[in-house]
Amino acid sequence: MSLHVEPILPQFGAYCSGLDLTRQLSADEVKQVTDAMDKWGVTVWCNTGMNDEQHVEFSRNFGYLERVPLREGGTYRLPFRELFDASNLNAEGEITQDEAAIQYRKGDRLWHTDSAFMTKRTSYSLLLAHSVPGEGGQTWFADTRTAYDDLPDHMKHFLEDKIGINSLWWSRKLAGADIPDEEIDARFKAEHPLVHTHAGSGRKALFIAAHTMDVKGMDKAEGRQLIQDLIAHCTQDKYIFSVSWNVGDMVIWDNLCSMHKGGEYDYANEKRDMRRTTVREGTEPRSLELDDPFTELFAATPKVVDINAARDSGR
Ligand SMILES: [Fe+2]
Numbered sequence: 001m002s003l004h005v006e007p008i009l010p011q012f013g014a015y016c017s018g019l020d021l022t023r024q025l026s027a028d029e030v031k032q033v034t035d036a037m038d039k040w041g042v043t044v045w046c047n048t049g050m051n052d053e054q055h056v057e058f059s060r061n062f063g064y065l066e067r068v069p070l071r072e073g074g075t076y077r078l079p080f081r082e083l084f085d086a087s088n089l090n091a092e093g094e095i096t097q098d099e100a101a102i103q104y105r106k107g108d109r110l111w112h113t114d115s116a117f118m119t120k121r122t123s124y125s126l127l128l129a130h131s132v133p134g135e136g137g138q139t140w141f142a143d144t145r146t147a148y149d150d151l152p153d154h155m156k157h158f159l160e161d162k163i164g165i166n167s168l169w170w171s172r173k174l175a176g177a178d179i180p181d182e183e184i185d186a187r188f189k190a191e192h193p194l195v196h197t198h199a200g201s202g203r204k205a206l207f208i209a210a211h212t213m214d215v216k217g218m219d220k221a222e223g224r225q226l227i228q229d230l231i232a233h234c235t236q237d238k239y240i241f242s243v244s245w246n247v248g249d250m251v252i253w254d255n256l257c258s259m260h261k262g263g264e265y266d267y268a269n270e271k272r273d274m275r276r277t278t279v280r281e282g283t284e285p286r287s288l289e290l291d292d293p294f295t296e297l298f299a300a301t302p303k304v305v306d307i308n309a310a311r312d313s314g315r
Helices: 027-040 052-062 099-109 143-149 155-161 168-174 183-187 220-235 294-299 307-312
Strands: 006-007 014-017 041-043 122-131 139-143 164-167 191-194 195-197 204-206 212-215 240-243 252-256 256-264 273-280
Touching: 006 027, 027 041, 027 052, 027 252, 027 294, 052 122, 052 273, 099 252, 099 256, 139 143, 168 183, 191 195, 212 220, 220 252, 240 273, 240 294
Parallel strands: 014 041
Antiparallel strands: 006 014, 041 252, 122 252, 122 273, 139 240, 139 256, 164 191, 164 212, 195 204
């Protein structure tokens, strides 16, 4: 079978069809998918019919899959450690009432790139819809390559050697969590260049997110203003589109050339069950046992909002 591609914006995003993602793909078919990803950055696959196992298996074509953090005594709603739970549900599958979990998810509704707060970056995220709200809950995507291309030369020059400092807890604070600065300062931060060359296309891209707290070597206020300005630049109407989900739809996005954010919905009353696999940049397809940085990062007990609280809510 061969891939059919229907672009969404002139240089960014495409609806893809013609491949059955539930079965094992040939090397040529995998290449068709990666070629489409390299060109379009985000691909949307409607009504895939995939289950959890097929989701994980398909994702392994693109590298090592990160695993959700382990916690002593923790309970898990989903059957594989490779599936990150992006739902508003507790371990029993009911809408969570846990304030920490609700607060944690608010950070997902800011423009971000998955795992920017980790040293080892995420290339593809593959999100599959299992249940969707009647209204809202779409996902928005922004093109960080074309947005970079369109920056004035003096800004490109200025950004060339700049390093962003990224913190998960910074994005949670931006989303309204009450996290003291000292706590953020005490926690792990990851450094990544603000501009990099996207390996699959050779195009330069901005690498920024709500997690990007400071710019190394810059005055804090100036650095934070720069980050805000860059996010505002990338998320102008001409660089963004949204996907409205139906059950069974999968979207694959390349975090190394895009940003995304979740749309609002009635999360206190409507179930939204989304499950995500997360590919580590630069790893071989089907790598199985690498290190486990997410467990390391989340091992410290938080004072406030944390992914552990989010996952364990309702126990
Ligand atoms: Fe995300």
